[in-house]
Amino acid sequence: MASILFYILGFVMLAATLLCVTCRNPVHAVIYLVKGFFALALMFYLLGAPLIAAWEVIVYVGAIMVLFLFIIMVLELAPREQPQEPGWQRWVPGLLLAASIMICTLLIIFQDPSAASHGPNHFVGPREFGEALFGKYALAVEVVSFQLLFAAVGAYYLGRYQPRRRNEEDQT
Amino acid sequence: MNGLELIALTPVLILVLGGTALLMAGAWYRQPDPLLAGGISVALAAGLSALLLTPPVQEIAGLFSSTPYARFFTLFWSLSAALMLVISVRYVKERSLPAGEYVSLVLFATAGMALLSSATSLIGIFLGLEAFTLAFYILIACNRHCDLSAEAGLKYLVMGAVATGFMAFGIALIYACSGSFHLPEALQGLAAAGALRPWGLLGWGMLLVAIGFKISLVPFHLWTPDVYQGAPTPVVSLLATGSKGAVAAALIGLFASGPSGWTDMTSLLWLLSALTMLVGALCALPQTNIKRLLAYSSVVHMGTLLIGLLCQTSDGLAASVFYVTVYCIASLGSFAIITSMADGTSEPTDLEQWRGLGYRHPVRCGVLTVLLLSLAGMPPTAGFMAKFAIFHASIQADFIGLALVGILASLISFAFYLKVIMVMFMTDETAPACHPGTTLEHSVLAICTGAVLLFGLFPGLLFDLIGSILP
Numbered sequence: 001m002a003s004i005l006f007y008i009l010g011f012v013m014l015a016a017t018l019l020c021v022t023c024r025n026p027v028h029a030v031i032y033l034v035k036g037f038f039a040l041a042l043m044f045y046l047l048g049a050p051l052i053a054a055w056e057v058i059v060y061v062g063a064i065m066v067l068f069l070f071i072i073m074v075l076e077l078a079p080r081e082q083p084q085e086p087g088w089q090r091w092v093p094g095l096l097l098a099a100s101i102m103i104c105t106l107l108i109i110f111q112d113p114s115a116a117s118h119g120p121n122h123f124v125g126p127r128e129f130g131e132a133l134f135g136k137y138a139l140a141v142e143v144v145s146f147q148l149l150f151a152a153v154g155a156y157y158l159g160r161y162q163p164r165r166r167n168e169e170d171q172t
Numbered sequence: 173m174n175g176l177e178l179i180a181l182t183p184v185l186i187l188v189l190g191g192t193a194l195l196m197a198g199a200w201y202r203q204p205d206p207l208l209a210g211g212i213s214v215a216l217a218a219g220l221s222a223l224l225l226t227p228p229v230q231e232i233a234g235l236f237s238s239t240p241y242a243r244f245f246t247l248f249w250s251l252s253a254a255l256m257l258v259i260s261v262r263y264v265k266e267r268s269l270p271a272g273e274y275v276s277l278v279l280f281a282t283a284g285m286a287l288l289s290s291a292t293s294l295i296g297i298f299l300g301l302e303a304f305t306l307a308f309y310i311l312i313a314c315n316r317h318c319d320l321s322a323e324a325g326l327k328y329l330v331m332g333a334v335a336t337g338f339m340a341f342g343i344a345l346i347y348a349c350s351g352s353f354h355l356p357e358a359l360q361g362l363a364a365a366g367a368l369r370p371w372g373l374l375g376w377g378m379l380l381v382a383i384g385f386k387i388s389l390v391p392f393h394l395w396t397p398d399v400y401q402g403a404p405t406p407v408v409s410l411l412a413t414g415s416k417g418a419v420a421a422a423l424i425g426l427f428a429s430g431p432s433g434w435t436d437m438t439s440l441l442w443l444l445s446a447l448t449m450l451v452g453a454l455c456a457l458p459q460t461n462i463k464r465l466l467a468y469s470s471v472v473h474m475g476t477l478l479i480g481l482l483c484q485t486s487d488g489l490a491a492s493v494f495y496v497t498v499y500c501i502a503s504l505g506s507f508a509i510i511t512s513m514a515d516g517t518s519e520p521t522d523l524e525q526w527r528g529l530g531y532r533h534p535v536r537c538g539v540l541t542v543l544l545l546s547l548a549g550m551p552p553t554a555g556f557m558a559k560f561a562i563f564h565a566s567i568q569a570d571f572i573g574l575a576l577v578g579i580l581a582s583l584i585s586f587a588f589y590l591k592v593i594m595v596m597f598m599t600d601e602t603a604p605a606c607h608p609g610t611t612l613e614h615s616v617l618a619i620c621t622g623a624v625l626l627f628g629l630f631p632g633l634l635f636d637l638i639g640s641i642l643p
Binding site: 140144149157 | 181188192195232233234235236270273276277280283287295296299300302303306307309310313314316325
């Protein structure tokens with residue numbers, strides 16, 4: 001059961017990301033990527049990592065992809081013209097992907113396949129996860145946090161509007 | 173993680189915390205001089221602590237180590253960063269780059285290099301590599317008044333992201349095959365993997381692709397000349413030495429920790445090495461921009477370095493470490509000379525601007541000649557000993573074909589190194605005079621030239637040291 005779900009989700013994920021890359025409309029691409037992330041989250045759940053699955057939905061789908069949508073809106077990248085035809089065909093791939101993700105989710109909810117096959121100790125809970133992250137891998141977390149700090153510094157410096165202003169202020 | 177492990181991390185802690193402190197200071201004090209002086213002293217302090225203070229610990233949190241090998245490279249990258257910051261002093265002021273950000277990013281990149289050279293686990297390799305790559309994304313693009321700099325930054329970012337993807341996927345496959353991130357176990361797991369073995373080999377191949385991007389082996393070298401041309405020259409001096417050298421050091425460590433996994437890759441590495449040397453040397457011939465020329469020269473050097481690794485003997489590995497060290501010194505010195513000739517707006521990068529410059533600036537052009545001859549491999553310099561050791565080890569390990577390709581590539585390389593020397597000394601004096609350079613910059617040149625000549629005349633000094641630190 002779990003392996004069948006795994007392959008279905010894998011196919012959904014590949015199809016969604018492929019459509020995301022080939023799709024010309026950036027908003028549609030974001031929607032397909034969101035579907036890919038949902039499938040990935042379910043896969044993490046099947047592998048016994050419910051916390052990662054939740055974060056995948058909260059952080060990637062909830063925060064990062066919404067940010068992408070905002071950027072597309074702010075930069076006005078979305079095509080302005082309305083589609084010529086009603087075009088129910090363009091709904092088909094998205095609906096199919098969404099339906100298969102939905103069915104997989106319902107299946108997992110109503111008859112938890114991985115719990116049945118592997119026993120209760122298989123799942124890595126938040127406490128265990130946190131202990132590993134801030135115990136065994138504390139140094140790695142520190143290195144990553146410094147990377148994020150310097151990434152923020154760089155993004156601020158490179159993305160700042162009107163770079164010459166500060167130099168002029170210094171000279172006056 | 174216990175107290176001893178924390179003490180063993182001191183050099184990295186000094187670099188990272190010092191960098192953060194200078195970043196904070198840069199928010200209030202905009203004067204570049206004190207910030208750069210602070211950066212130089214932080215780098216020197218980290219080097220000193222790696223030399224004197226650090227206890228040899230085999231495992232720090234299962235990710236890094238502070239073996240003598242790791243300490244040697246930590247010291248070496250700290251000194252390189254200090255020299256790079258010394259030549260940046262005038263450059264940063266004249267181009268009004270943000271001193272606080274610049275210094276802190278350089279120090280963080282150095283910490284990343286130190287971590288990468290001392291990694292004992294695939295996670296450690298990934299973290300160290302990403303740490304300095306991330307700093308370089310920003311450093312390369314940090315000259316905001318120059319379009320080429322932004323272009324170079326974007327190219328490095330895209331290539332780096334692709335390489336990161338390859339590396340993460342490769343590490344995942346290796347983990348799936350061997351069940352361990354820790355290098356010796358990961359290599360042993362590959363040997364005993366059974367049905368999963370092809371996936372593990374694919375993982376190592378993808379890891380090799382990512383490493384190939386970073387040290388610009390030939391199918392993955394296309395970013396190198398553009399990035400070197402566009403990036404600020406002091407940044408290139410660290411990019412060409414520290415970033416490539418640290419990856420090479422990690423690769424040497426990989427080969428030293430367990431040769432069993434690499435026997436399957438011998439033919440692949442053979443091909444990569446031969447292609448890298450030949451294509452690099454041939455592409456360097458028509459270049460008229462000295463930074464692009466040095467970029468292709470670095471490609472050739474990384475190919476030659478692979479020969480030493482392929483031998484998988486202790487001689488070959490020692491020769492590789494010697495080669496990396498000498499290449500870094502000569503390369504840093506060459507870019508330091510270009511930096512010292514740059515004034516506020518321009519720098520002599522086109523070979524037309526070097527015509528007859530040997531008569532206007534005889535000392536610096538003489539120094540550049542020595543360094544280029546070292547890169548080419550002429551006898552009184554250390555470059556000759558480095559190439560000799562590599563080829564000697566490869567012939568002893570029965571890689572005679574590869575050694576012949578390497579010698580052929582070295583002969584082709586002579587043509588483009590000598591072209592620069594000819595333009596400087598054997599043409600009419602048509603180029604305008606450049607910036608005379610400051611005492612600080614001249615002292616960096618003196619250190620690099622001195623080291624190149626010292627290790628060329630007394631290679632035993634460095635070889636004995638390397639023999640005692642190799643894992």
